[in-house]
Amino acid sequence: MYVKSYKELIVWQRSIELVIEVYELTAQFPKEEMFGLSIQMRRATISIPSNIAEGSRRKDIPEYLHFLRIADASSAELETQLIIAKRLYSKLNYARAESLLDEVQKMLYGMKEKLEQKKVQ
Numbered sequence: 634m635y636v637k638s639y640k641e642l643i644v645w646q647r648s649i650e651l652v653i654e655v656y657e658l659t660a661q662f663p664k665e666e667m668f669g670l671s672i673q674m675r676r677a678t679i680s681i682p683s684n685i686a687e688g689s690r691r692k693d694i695p696e697y698l699h700f701l702r703i704a705d706a707s708s709a710e711l712e713t714q715l716i717i718a719k720r721l722y723s724k725l726n727y728a729r730a731e732s733l734l735d736e737v738q739k740m741l742y743g744m745k746e747k748l749e750q751k752k753v754q
Contacts, residue, residue, distance in 0.1 A: 639689035644740035648682040648704075651733040655711070661725055662718070670721070674714045680707035681737060694752045698745060705741045708734060 639645050655678040659671040681704045688700025712734060719727055 639686040642685065642689070644737060644744060645682050645685045645689075647733055647740065648678075648685060648737050651711075651730065651737055652678045652682060654730045654733055658718075658725060658727065658730055662722060670714060670718060674711060674718065677707045677711040677714060680704065681711070685741075694748050698748050698752070701741055701745050701748070705738065705745070708738050708741065712738075 652675075655674055659666070659674055662671045684700045684704035684707065688697040688704070691697050691700065715727055715730060715734070718725070
């Protein structure tokens with residue numbers, strides 16, 4: 634299936650939802666976290682849809698894969714930061730962020746696998 638824009642990609646759409654969720658979640662952190670874990674989580678989550686979008690505009694599969702790998706690495710970074718946040722601020726609800734992140738990671742894995750197969754052909 635051909636997509637005209639990265640905005641049509643469900644993985645991009647879900648990662649945008651994840652950005653919003655992380656912003657809403659980190660807004661509940663204590664004020665002293667404004668320049669610590671909160672900003673790190675926001676940067677990591679913004680990196681995911683940004684790299685999906687940038688990669689989709691690249692002209693060849695190896696470049697696209699490179700940006701999907703960066704998006705995936707940022708998802709692992711966010712996953713780690715969510716684990717830390719849960720231990721520090723256990724009273725907050727992380728379920729939606731974790732669910733969206735899991736969904737995005739699975740879709741990124743699938744996209745990378747399909748593109749790897751195309752690259753070999």
